[in-house]
Amino acid sequence: MTLAERVLDGDIRAAARLMRDIDDRMKSAVNELKALYPHTGNAYILGLTGPPGAGKSTLVDQIVAAYRKKDLLVGVVAIDPTSPFTGGAILGDRIRMNRHAEDSGVFIRSLATRGALGGMSRSTMDVVNVMDAMGMDVIVVETVGVGQDEVDIVSTAHTTAVVMVPGLGDDIQAIKAGILEIGDVFVVNKADRDGADRTARELTTMLEMQHPEPGAWLPHVVKTEGARGVGIEALVEEFEAHREYLKNSGHLQRLIEERNAKLFADTLRDELFDTVFGAIRESGRYQQILDGLRERSTDPYSAVEQVLAAHAFS
Amino acid sequence: MAERRLRVLVGKPGLDGHDRGAKIIARAFRDAGFEVIYTGLHQTPEQIVAASIQEDVDLIALSILSGAHNTLLPAVYSTLKEKGAEDIMLMAGGVIPEDDIPGLKAAGVAEIFTPGTSTEVIVDWVRSNVHPRA
Numbered sequence: 001m002t003l004a005e006r007v008l009d010g011d012i013r014a015a016a017r018l019m020r021d022i023d024d025r026m027k028s029a030v031n032e033l034k035a036l037y038p039h040t041g042n043a044y045i046l047g048l049t050g051p052p053g054a055g056k057s058t059l060v061d062q063i064v065a066a067y068r069k070k071d072l073l074v075g076v077v078a079i080d081p082t083s084p085f086t087g088g089a090i091l092g093d094r095i096r097m098n099r100h101a102e103d104s105g106v107f108i109r110s111l112a113t114r115g116a117l118g119g120m121s122r123s124t125m126d127v128v129n130v131m132d133a134m135g136m137d138v139i140v141v142e143t144v145g146v147g148q149d150e151v152d153i154v155s156t157a158h159t160t161a162v163v164m165v166p167g168l169g170d171d172i173q174a175i176k177a178g179i180l181e182i183g184d185v186f187v188v189n190k191a192d193r194d195g196a197d198r199t200a201r202e203l204t205t206m207l208e209m210q211h212p213e214p215g216a217w218l219p220h221v222v223k224t225e226g227a228r229g230v231g232i233e234a235l236v237e238e239f240e241a242h243r244e245y246l247k248n249s250g251h252l253q254r255l256i257e258e259r260n261a262k263l264f265a266d267t268l269r270d271e272l273f274d275t276v277f278g279a280i281r282e283s284g285r286y287q288q289i290l291d292g293l294r295e296r297s298t299d300p301y302s303a304v305e306q307v308l309a310a311h312a313f314s
Numbered sequence: 315m316a317e318r319r320l321r322v323l324v325g326k327p328g329l330d331g332h333d334r335g336a337k338i339i340a341r342a343f344r345d346a347g348f349e350v351i352y353t354g355l356h357q358t359p360e361q362i363v364a365a366s367i368q369e370d371v372d373l374i375a376l377s378i379l380s381g382a383h384n385t386l387l388p389a390v391y392s393t394l395k396e397k398g399a400e401d402i403m404l405m406a407g408g409v410i411p412e413d414d415i416p417g418l419k420a421a422g423v424a425e426i427f428t429p430g431t432s433t434e435v436i437v438d439w440v441r442s443n444v445h446p447r448a
Binding site for chain 2: 012
């Protein structure tokens with residue numbers, strides 16, 4: 001049996017191995033993904049993003065528990081950074097959620113960014129698709145701890161939750177562009193700390209400054225204490241409300257189409273680069289270009305035009 | 315471009331709360347270019363094995379300072395076998411008497427490092443003995 005057949009058959013090891021092959025960019029993984037693709041598109045994908053130490057992993061642990069109470073199967077993709085110097089990584093999100101390790105209705109996978117920017121790993125969408133094909137009802141994607149500009153999660157998740165904590169800055173931070181624009185739900189975690197009410201108020205004020213179209217989704221601010229499980233029910237209700245909104249407003253279809261387009265564009269970009277770059281390196285053309293650049297007899301722009309002119313794409 | 319990267323689970327089974335050694339090893343593995351899945355304290359053998367399977371690791375590295383190694387390490391190995399995952403290698407470190415080492419190796423532990431071992435020795439052992447599965 002192929003890995004894909006075993007995944008559809010419920011084989012956990014096969015699923016884990018396929019995710020590894022995807023992450024290690026093995027050619028064989030592409031065929032397995034092709035076979036799984038018709039079986040995807042059923043899961044509800046929930047993204048959690050926010051700064052390091054905001055309590056994202058602890059919240060994921062609680063969210064998993066809440067969805068398990070509803071008897072839903074839950075997948076988790078937890079992303080942590082790769083060292084830019086050694087290529088190694090410490091993936092520590094699991095510490096907060098390993099109580100679910102033995103629950104056969106939960107599958108948790110840690111991914112390292114492996115050089116990708118934007119708060120995600122290149123493999124995220126494909127790993128989510130494997131979990132989708134495994135039959136997971138809800139898939140929670142936890143990004144790396146982000147700063148202000150890592151917003152790739154929006155093109156992966158149906159619902160994006162931005163997790164903040166008290167004390168990170170004043171209300172000017174709250175009106176800046178970036179991650180605070182992408183939340184469908186805002187969470188003020190560690191709400192037992194000083195300043196939580198103020199942070200929640202500033203976020204609410206920021207959200208109320210928007211002039212949404214009639215019928216558009218209005219993000220709310222939910223206060224939680226992840227470590228004690230406070231506010232989780234309200235948070236999950238908010239996720240469900242957003243999911244309903246997506247379904248009823250037709251927005252879901254738009255999201256799915258954007259997501260499909262992105263997966264196609266990303267795959268095309270990777271494959272085109274690998275194919276063209278591999279070919280010119282093989283043929284010695286790449287070295288000629290580098291020599292030309294050193295002598296200033298060519299420039300990067302003309303070199304690329306010439307490489308592309310040698311291939312027909314129409 | 316296709317490239318296998320070594321994945322290692324580092325964790326602490328049982329009830330002792332001393333995780334400094336485990337953290338030093340996790341850091342040394344990170345610096346060696348491995349991907350380390352760190353599961354932290356108080357893990358049961360079943361949790362360790364389930365996490366190792368989901369994470370598709372090549373090696374499980376456990377730190378034990380409680381004296382319960384003769385119970386916990388064979389339990390991890392037999393759980394691996396039960397799940398058909400004994401191809402994942404198992405190593406341990408901690409306060410483990412020399413006399414116990416042969417028995418543990420016979421029970422499926424590939425290597426054991428005792429206090430005073432440098433991280434270079436451990437990383438070298440991993441590099442020469444653990445290979446990402448094809």
